[in-house]
Amino acid sequence: MGKDSRISIEICNRYPNDDGCGVKITVRKVIWKNQIINELYGRMAPVNEDFFGKHNVKDFSVAISNTKNDIKLLLGPVSFVNHDCESNTDFFPLGPKSTTIRANRKISIGEEITTYYGSLYFGYNNSECMCISCEKKKDGHFKQQSPVQSDTDSNVEERDNLLTCAICGSYFLYKSWLKRHITSHMDPLVSCDRCNKVFKRGDSLKRHIKSMHETVSYTCKTCSKSFNTTSNLKRHENTQHGSKTKMTCEKCGKTFTNKQNLSYHDNIKHTGVKPYKCDTCNEEFGSPCYLKRHVNKEH
Numbered sequence: 493m494g495k496d497s498r499i500s501i502e503i504c505n506r507y508p509n510d511d512g513c514g515v516k517i518t519v520r521k522v523i524w525k526n527q528i529i530n531e532l533y534g535r536m537a538p539v540n541e542d543f544f545g546k547h548n549v550k551d552f553s554v555a556i557s558n559t560k561n562d563i564k565l566l567l568g569p570v571s572f573v574n575h576d577c578e579s580n581t582d583f584f585p586l587g588p589k590s591t592t593i594r595a596n597r598k599i600s601i602g603e604e605i606t607t608y609y610g611s612l613y614f615g616y617n618n619s620e621c622m623c624i625s626c627e628k629k630k631d632g633h634f635k636q637q638s639p640v641q642s643d644t645d646s647n648v649e650e651r652d653n654l655l656t657c658a659i660c661g662s663y664f665l666y667k668s669w670l671k672r673h674i675t676s677h678m679d680p681l682v683s684c685d686r687c688n689k690v691f692k693r694g695d696s697l698k699r700h701i702k703s704m705h706e707t708v709s710y711t712c713k714t715c716s717k718s719f720n721t722t723s724n725l726k727r728h729e730n731t732q733h734g735s736k737t738k739m740t741c742e743k744c745g746k747t748f749t750n751k752q753n754l755s756y757h758d759n760i761k762h763t764g765v766k767p768y769k770c771d772t773c774n775e776e777f778g779s780p781c782y783l784k785r786h787v788n789k790e791h
């Protein structure tokens with residue numbers, strides 16, 4: 493980092509998984525709410541569930557989103573930013589493969605810049621998270637754990653309408669979520685009888701069989717090309733046969749398949765107009781998608 497940089501990189505011994513050579517990013521000049529911290533950019537490389545079979549997740553700088561099917565390796569300076577469940581920045585995507593972060597409140601000199609990796613990075617519901625907010629609230633890694641029981645059926649405990657996993661103490665609203673979670677404590681269970689690929693969960697195996705071995709095909713009426721899912725066919729029709737006229741942004745030349753997406757882009761990138769208001773805290777956003785992301789994270 494240059495002498496005039498807003499941020500600096502410092503040694504951080506808080507997290508055992510960093511093996512004594514961890515770092516953190518701190519602030520040297522005040523960063524105001526909504527300022528984009530473009531020094532901390534990153535490139536995202538999608539990975540699939542197989543990745544976890546071959547690597548220890550924590551060997552990498554990995555950002556995991558809220559669904560197990562949308563996992564991205566995050567590379568570049570942003571990967572030095574640690575996670576906090578009440579982070580002072582959010583990811584600010586720059587395109588499908590790159591991102592940076594944006595302050596969600598004022599960050600004062602000396603404060604650490606933190607962000608939110610998603611709810612699965614440190615175990616389900618971040619039950620192993622060691623961030624400062626979890627420490628203060630006695631949550632994550634600092635939460636009192638339920639005692640371990642030997643019988644799987646007795647690993648289900650109902651408390652105040654929430655279900656608790658007695659192995660790791662994570663809470664779940666629905667029994668089906670808890671059941672699925674419990675399989676994550678077990679060894680790989682199921683294998684595909686057609687190609688011997690191993691999966692931790694039955695629903696992953698089902699998805700695999702459907703996409704790899706069951707050749708239902710959807711045919712394009714214009715060029716007769718076949719696709720294994722309707723969404724792939726739809727994407728092909730839109731991109732190859734131009735069923736939708738492309739809309740071009742006059743200010744930067746970026747194209748969109750519909751007027752609405754062009755208008756969201758114009759709000760966010762060019763005009764700063766924010767027509768979508770959060771009912772709970774009145775914060776305003778340039779697109780419904782940004783508003784939805786805010787509501788999911790904050791409320």
Ligand SMILES: C[S@@+](CC[C@H](N)C(=O)[O-])C[C@H]1O[C@@H](n2cnc3c(N)ncnc32)[C@H](O)[C@@H]1O
Pocket residue numbers: 504507508509510513514515516550552553554571572573574575576614620621622623624
């Ligand atoms: C994306 S890197 C962040 C930078 C990291 N401190 C370093 O020195 O490379 C993610 C790693 O940082 C550590 N870490 C960051 N935030 C954490 C948290 N809230 N709880 C536990 N470990 C955390 C873990 O070792 C994690 O695998």
